[in-house]
Amino acid sequence: MTTQNEARTYGNWRQPTSPGIGNLGLGGSAVLLGGILMLVVLLYISMFAAIIGGFALAILLVPMIMRDRHGRNGLQWVTARVAYANGKSKGQHLYRSGPLGRVPLGTCKLPGLAAASTLYEAHDAWGRPFAMVTIPRTNHHTVVLTSNADGASLVDSDQIDTWVAYWGHWLSQLAHEPRLVAASVTVEATPDTGERLRREVFDNIAPDAPELSKSVLNEVVDAYPVGSAQLITRIALTYTGAGGTAIGGRKSVEDMALDLGTRLPGLAAGLQMTGAGPARPLTGEEMAEAIRVAYDPSVAALLDQARTSGGSNLTWDDAGPIAHQENWDHYRHDGAFSITWSMSEAPRGEVQSNILSRLVSPHPDIVRKRVTLLYRPHDAATAAGLVERDRKDALFKAQQKKVIQARDNAAIAASDQSAREEAAGAGLVRFGLLATATVLDKEDLTIAAAAMDNLSAASRLRLRRVYGSQASAFAAALPLGLVLPNHLKVPQQIREAM
Structure with missing residues (x-):
């Protein structure tokens, strides 16, 4: 138990490891053992052939x-360098759309992994319209919920602990959600255009109000939005339409929309206890606007103005950029420049609930900042096998050393605790993090990168710039439901074994 003055801490997450000899994973160890057997055979044939084979194995x-x-x-x-050079030689790092582009019908479709995506609109069980993004290649269907989080300012620590507990419970329940394959939470810090305040004030001014009051309100509307920012939270839930013996046959887009429409009210209601506030699904127009602003921040003010006059009527075919150019270390899209990082190591040890507060908060050196937490829940049967395998891998690595280090003991203890918690009914979720910083001038990329380094250090995260895949990482950080392991040319199981 914790006292009122004792801060609650969280931790015991582990990065999946591959058993192997030394720094070699399972795949490298298999290559080493196979190479040794080959050298033994070559020794019976020729010493010269064995020496050549030894050099080849070492290389x-x-x-x-x-x-x-x-x-x-x-x-x-x-392999990353070769893949990027190969794509650049084929012109895959460039994209041109619009009336003068190469996209059919002069539209502005999304580039890259989301190029074939489509948007389907339906109504949930409460009659609210919602949008469903479909990725035909993987047969994934994504619905997005938006919420206005309450924030932790002037909130008791007991209430924050309750929110975190309900959030953990909500994530664990995703493992029992039929057909769900992934979820993501995107927190975007954007500059406030002031159109919402302007609309709210001018729509409520009385015609016979004093001139002094009107002048004060006009001054507030003009001055207040300068330097202010807003936080937007979106939760994306990705389901599969593929068939299976456990989940039924293959479903069409219409069937998936009907099925998800019945589940959305319950999922949205469950988020209220997590501190996310009232959640509602995004409509098709709102979804297109969110993606369009991400690729071209300059249209944010125009879209806010369009909402005051009945809506922007933006369609999914026009949600993408006019042009983009992917570079090795950054990404240019329309009139903006972005850098995306991925989390290579979660915070070590125990952390408090506000560990990511500085990372998701607005920063004066970054025009738009997007932090996306990616979740892939495992079902109960898979989770049991994973925690037991992780426990055996930790023991195997520790037994390879003559002197067991303190880090090895901590890894064994953490794997044992995970196995006990899973056996007691806890869920197992694989998670990751993507962070995108967007600026309007290329010269500001260096300043934005330095700011992100400071923010990640304050959050005890280790971030790695996604070299050679900036466009794909940028799209994965958006609430589009892109599950990156399903889009890799090399299967994830082979990559983890390396």
């Missing part, structure tokens, strides 16, 4: 042994 294993501070080996660096 193959050395890149797999060398690892940077983010845990990536040399083979992953080489």
Whole structure:
């Protein structure tokens, strides 16, 4: 139990590891053992052939042994460089749409992984309209909820602990949600255009109000939005329409919309106890506006003005950028420049509930900042196997060393605790984090990168710039329901074994 003055802490998350010899994963260890057997055979044939084979095995294993501070080996660096150079030689880093572009019918469709996405609109069980984004390649369907989080300012610590507990419970229940494959929470810090305040004030001014009052309100409307910012929270839930023996047959887009429409009210109601506030699904027009502003921040004020006159009528075919250019370390889209980072290591040890507060808060050196937490819940059957395998991997790595280090003991203790909690009914969720910083001038990218380094250090996160895949990472940080492991050319199981 904790006293009133004792702050509650959280932790015991673990990064999946692959059992292997030394720094080699399972795949590298298999290559090493296979290479040794090959050398033994070559020794019976020719000493010269064995020496050549030994050099070839060393050239193959050395890149797999060398690892940077983010845990990536040399083979992953080489393949990333080759893949980016190959795509650039084919012109895949460029995108042009609109009337003079190469997109059919002169539209502005989304680029990259979301190019084939479609938007379907329906109504949920409460009669509210909602949008469903479909990715045909993976047969994934995503609905997005928006909420106005209450925030932790002037809130008792007991209430914050209650919110965190309900949030953990809400995440654990996702493992029992039929057909759900992933979820994400996007917190976007954007500059306030002032149109909402202007509309609220001018719509409520009495015609016979004193001139002094009107002048004061006009001055407030003109001065208040300068330097202010707003936080937008969106929760994306991604479901699969593929068939299976446990979840039924393959479902069409219409069937998925009907099925999700019955679940949305319950999922939205469950978020209220987490401190997220009242949640509602995004409509098709709101979804298109959110993605359009992400690619071109200059249209934010225009869209706010359009809402005051009945709506923007923006469609999904016009939600993408006019042009983009992907570079090795940054991404240019329309008139903005962005850098996206991925989390390579979660905070070590125990943390408090406000560990990410500085990371998601607005920053004066960044025009728009987007932090996305990615979740992939495991069902109960899969979770039991994963925690037991993780426990065995931790023991295997510790037993390889003559002297067991304190970090090895901590890893074993954490894996044991995870196994006990899972056996007691706790859920298992794999999570990650993407952070995107957007500026309007290329010269400001260096300042924005330095600011993100400071913010990640304050949050005890280790972030790695997504070199060579900035466009894909930018799209994955948006509430589009892109599950990146399903879009990799190399299966995730093979990548983890490296």
